[in-house]
Amino acid sequence: MPVPADPTVLHPMPEHPRVVLLKPLVKSPLIEVGEYSYYDDPDDPTAFETRNVLYHYGPEKLIIGKYCALGAGVRFIMNGANHRMDGPSTFPFPTMGGSWAEHVDLLTGLPNRGDTVVGNDVWFGHSTTVMPGVRIGHGAIIASGAVVTSDVPDYAIVGGNPARLIRTRYNDEDIARLLAVAWWNWPAEHITDHVRTIMSGSIADLKAAAPDAPRP
Numbered sequence: 001m002p003v004p005a006d007p008t009v010l011h012p013m014p015e016h017p018r019v020v021l022l023k024p025l026v027k028s029p030l031i032e033v034g035e036y037s038y039y040d041d042p043d044d045p046t047a048f049e050t051r052n053v054l055y056h057y058g059p060e061k062l063i064i065g066k067y068c069a070l071g072a073g074v075r076f077i078m079n080g081a082n083h084r085m086d087g088p089s090t091f092p093f094p095t096m097g098g099s100w101a102e103h104v105d106l107l108t109g110l111p112n113r114g115d116t117v118v119g120n121d122v123w124f125g126h127s128t129t130v131m132p133g134v135r136i137g138h139g140a141i142i143a144s145g146a147v148v149t150s151d152v153p154d155y156a157i158v159g160g161n162p163a164r165l166i167r168t169r170y171n172d173e174d175i176a177r178l179l180a181v182a183w184w185n186w187p188a189e190h191i192t193d194h195v196r197t198i199m200s201g202s203i204a205d206l207k208a209a210a211p212d213a214p215r216p
Contacts, residue, residue: 004188007035010046018072020045022064030058034066034120035188041072055080060112060133065120066184071144073127081132082110119154120184138179139169154179170203177203181210 005012013019019040022033028049039045039052052070053062057080083090084106094104113133122136125144136142136152143159143166152158155169155178170178183191183198183206191198194209207213 002189002192004192005036007188012038018042018045020048022048022070025049028053028056030056030060031062031064033064034068034184036066037064037068037070039070039074043072052076054078061115062118063115064118065122065138067120068118068122068124070124071126071128074124075127075129076116077129077131078116079110079112079114079132082112084110120182138182138184139175141169174203177207181206183210186211 007021008024010020010024011017012021019038021035022037022039023035025039025046026033026049031049031053039048041048044051052074053076056062056076056078060079062076062078083092092107093100094102094107116130116133117135118130119136119138119140121138122140122142124142125146127144128142128146128148130136130142130148134148134151136148137154137156139155140152141157142148142152142163143157145161146159146163147161148158149162152163153165153168155175157166157169158164159166168175181203183194186194190211194206197205197209201209
């Protein structure tokens with residue numbers, strides 16, 4: 001019987017400790033990651049929560065779907081990075097302590113774009129940066145070095161600073177078909193039987209392989 005990969009193993013490639021599955025790694029209640037999403041970093045991939053998710057003081061969440069591939073140096077900037085911009089100085093005096101802390105009210109009401117949400121099957125290239133509150137659609141590709149400042153549609157390829165749409169991977173009709181199939185929600189055992197179709201088949205092949213597809 002075909003056996004799915006184990007989603008609870010921290011290092012799915014023992015010979016390459018630079019790769020970690022994120023779901024068994026993260027501990028913060030403010031970070032949610034789906035099964036099989038991984039991070040690759042030659043330095044210390046296990047420090048993802050502190051090195052790659054920055055200014056995360058809450059309450060907003062970082063939500064990453066299943067089967068996402070995160071290249072080295074991916075950074076998620078959270079809402080805690082915001083500073084006041086309506087006065088002469090942007091410096092956050094109250095956070096430094098002393099009598100300055102009495103003015104903490106000056107830090108309330110800063111812009112907050114809410115949760116940062118990444119769909120399923122998203123590929124992040126090396127050293128990409130995602131700004132607060134961005135939503136990235138299923139099947140998207142984020143080019144190396146991109147700075148994502150606005151939402152990314154499903155199956156879009158974006159790149160640059162700020163990231164712009166380069167092209168979509170499929171036309172609107174095919175994207176709708178892919179979203180309807182939603183292979184990432186299939187049971188892992190069923191995915192195991194159809195890995196080749198998921199990776200290299202046509203959309204028609206994928207639809208025919210779905211668990212609820214009519215059988216001849």
